[in-house]
Amino acid sequence: MTTPPQRRFTSRTHRLVNSRFPTTGVFDDIAEDEEELRVAFQLEEMTNGRLLAMARLEMMPPGSLAAGPTATLANAAFLHASESGGRFNGPDLGAWYCATDIETAIEETLHHNGRRLRLSAGGFPNRIQLRELVVHLDLDLADLRGLQAERAELYDPDDYRASQAFAADIRWPGDPDGVDGLVYDSVRRPGGVNACIFRPGALPLPILQGGHYEYVWDAKGQVEVIMLTGVNRA
Numbered sequence: 001m002t003t004p005p006q007r008r009f010t011s012r013t014h015r016l017v018n019s020r021f022p023t024t025g026v027f028d029d030i031a032e033d034e035e036e037l038r039v040a041f042q043l044e045e046m047t048n049g050r051l052l053a054m055a056r057l058e059m060m061p062p063g064s065l066a067a068g069p070t071a072t073l074a075n076a077a078f079l080h081a082s083e084s085g086g087r088f089n090g091p092d093l094g095a096w097y098c099a100t101d102i103e104t105a106i107e108e109t110l111h112h113n114g115r116r117l118r119l120s121a122g123g124f125p126n127r128i129q130l131r132e133l134v135v136h137l138d139l140d141l142a143d144l145r146g147l148q149a150e151r152a153e154l155y156d157p158d159d160y161r162a163s164q165a166f167a168a169d170i171r172w173p174g175d176p177d178g179v180d181g182l183v184y185d186s187v188r189r190p191g192g193v194n195a196c197i198f199r200p201g202a203l204p205l206p207i208l209q210g211g212h213y214e215y216v217w218d219a220k221g222q223v224e225v226i227m228l229t230g231v232n233r234a
Contacts, residue, residue, distance in 0.1 A: 003170050004147065006140045009183045011135050013098035013195060014105040017073075017169065056081070056093050061172065066200040070207040073133060074200035084092040087160050088167035088182055088196040095167075095181075096197040100133060104192030105132070106213070106225060111188045113215065114223065123194060126217045129228070132210030135203055142170065144184035145193065157187050171198045 013056040056079050057065075065072035074096065081094035089095040099105040109130060117123030148155045153162035170179045180202040186192030195201060 003179065004065075004142045006179065007143045007183075008138070009102045009141045009143070009195065011136075011193075011195075013100055013135050014102045015096065015098040015133040015135070016105050016109045016130040016213065017133060019131050019198055019212065028030050032190065053066040059093050060199065064199040064201050066203055066205060068205050071200070073152055073207045074203045074205065078200050085160065085164055086161045086196075087154075087187075087192060089147045090164045090168065096200065098133075098137075098195050098197075099186065100193045100195075102132065102211070104186050104189045107189040107192065108186065108194065110215065110223060110225070114217070114221070117217065118221065124217050124221045125219045127214060129212065129214045131212045132209045138204070139180050139197070139202055141181050141183045141195060142179055143180055146185070148185060155185070167198075169194070 060078065065071075073155065077096045078094040083091050083093050085091045086095060086097060097108070099108060113128060117126055144151065144154060156162065156168055167182070180199060181195060181197040183193065183195045186194050214226045214228055216224045216226060218224075
């Protein structure tokens, strides 16, 4: 497949993650560079046995990891991937997905969490809490915006096979200064814009904490979104 042109993408972005995940990691203030961080991960592996996380760590070339304050938030998105992957990543390695506005981030997470719950016989009623992570991106990204008709296979609402294969071809181009990720139109919210970042080291640290939200589904699967608190809107 032909890689779309890279364009400078500068935007405040929003990502929503489940609140049960920790906000900081034990290595955020200890490991000052990537080499130390990789050693720390290997030592941790000796006691907790996260084999999949270590396999994913080994897939990332030198210079890929984030190190420093809130680095755990960045690296976790890559070391812990869903069984089916996402639009532009397979199950073997995660990616950092975010949106340029909180409304699009909410719609994206409502879709994926709602689909997961509908697959369970006891999925509803249910509620989950998510917190907002804010990152100001300033990167050269492959630009897929406006290509829904021309590259419709990359925008399929349900089948990610073509988009995952496309991303796998450009994710590690062999050049350390190569493609850091993609910017594309949201499938879940018309007019929304998403970004998918391919390596945690491309994310500027620290990652800011934003608002705290709760999604509440009733017994019929209807959902209400409640903002619990706003923490940092900078």
